[in-house]
Every structure is written in C-alpha cells, then in structure tokens.
Amino acid sequence: MLPRVVGAAVFRAGLLLAGVASAAVGLKGFLLPNGFIDGGVTGIALLASQLTHISLSLLIVVINVPFVLLGYRQLGGPFAARTLAAILALAGAVAVVSVPPLTHDKLLIAVFGGFFLGAGSGLAMRGGGVLDGTEILAVYLTRKLPASIGDIVLIINVIIFGVAAWLLSVETALYSVLAYLAAAKTVDFVLVGIEEYIGLTVISFHSPEIRRFITERLHRGATVYEVTQGYGSHGAQYLKVEAIFTVITRLEIMTLTDEINKIDPRAFIVQHSVNDIKGGLIKKRALH
DSSP, X not given: OHHHHHHHHHHHHHHHHHHHHHHHHHIIIXXXXXXXXXXXXXXXXXXXXXXXXXOHHHHHHHHHHHHHHHHHHHHOHHHHHHHHHHHHHHHHHHXXXXXXXXXXXXXXXXXXXXXXXXXXXXXXXXXXXXXXXHHHHHHHHHTTSSOOHHHHHHHHHHHHHHHHHHHTOHHHHHHHHHHHHHHHHHHHHHHHOSOOEEEEEEEETTHHHHHHXXXXXXXXXXXXXXXXXXXXXXXXXXXXXXXXXXEEETTTHHHHHHHHHHHOTTOEEEEEEESOOOSTTOOOOOOO
C-alpha cells in the first residue's frame, strides 16, 4: 500500500514540475519578451509587471496567495499545498531560468505562448494543483452568485483584456486574447485527451440485440436498467422497457447508431460528452 501511495505522490509531483517547466517556457520564451499577457491571475501579474516594473516572480506569488488560502478553505490542505508549491516553483523558474526569444512573429508568439502556458496549467491540474487561482475564485463565487464557473472566468478575463487594451494597446490585447484561447484549448486537450468519449443511453424494446452488439462487437461495457415509458408520440404509455447505458469513443458512435437504426428504427437515443471516467472497460487515465 505504501509504495503505491509514494508512487502516486511522485507521479503528481512530476506532473506539477512538468507543468511549471512548460508554463515557464511559454512566459519566458514567448509572452514576456513581446509584452503579451494571458488571462486570469497570470495575466494580472503580467499586466501589473509591465505597468509598474515590479518583478513578475514576486507578483505571481503575491497575487496568488489569497487564492491559495481560498483553495485551502474550499478544496482542502493537500490541494492548497500542491498549488502553493507549484506557484513558488513557477515564480522561481521565471526569475532564474533564461529562455531566448524563440520567434519574432506575433501570431506564432500568441499561439505557441498560449500552447505552452495551457499545457503547463493542464499538467498542473492533472497533478492535483493549479498554477492560476482564477478557477478557485470562480468555484467559490458560483456558490454565492447565479453564474457558472465558465461565466465567471469569462467575465474576469474580459475585464483583464479590456484593461490591457486601454493601458497597453488594442493590438496587444487582441494578440493576448489569441494566446488565452490557445491556452484554454490546450488545457482541455491535456485534461480530456485526444480520445473524446461519449455517453450513450438507448431505450428500446429490442435491447437484447443492441446490448449484444455493444458487448460482443464493440467490446464495450453496458449497464442495463428497467424504466417505465411516460408520454410519447402515441400519448401516455406506461410500459416497462429496458434502457442501456454505455460509454464509447467518438470514432465508434456512427457504427453503433447505424446498427441501432437497423435493429430498431424507433429506438430513443441520447448522447452526451463524458469529461472524465474511471474503471470499467475504458482504458483512460482519470483526471485525479
């Protein structure tokens, strides 16, 4: 048991360090030399550093401290400790590591600066921490306000880029928005991966044939449960019927739906994206 715990801790530490290294390359090699910023707390630190000439490393730590404390209250001590360690490591890397400017093309700077910064954030999240306290604040505010995490993060970043356009230049703000979008998509890619999974529920009176196709042809797991029909195209029909739930890749979705249409054209099918899975027949690493 102990070796497994130690191994998991070492793996998480490795992810955090890899995230710090990637984010440092994005900042030192792309964004900093060209005066671009990012969204979130990192963007605030970059903007404040440009305007006040205070050390970026110091600002990264100081601005993130309240969010680390908030993370301690909301998500617990281990999360806060990993986050603080990652932020201190990033601040140290920004202060010590020297990365020569890798390109002078503004479009490449925005795209690849965002890519490395997003990869760093995503790896840190997989390691059980964060490099930016914005989402911690967003999680807290969703409990106080009628808004989603995405809405709050968007509002914060709109304010940051608006201030950047006013104090720096519109062009710098627009390139910074591009860097932020590249970072956001990279975070999604690191967390979700290249294999997007789809959860699919099928309600049909021919569920045995559909279940056999899923398990014997696609070699996927299936959960079967009995449901009662409510109101349909023929009015109220309180009939017992089986529902099948399975998780498949997006590459398999057309194969399965085509087969379902052959077996039962009247089958009711519901699809939705699956952000994280653990266990069963799916071979995918969980986010935490």
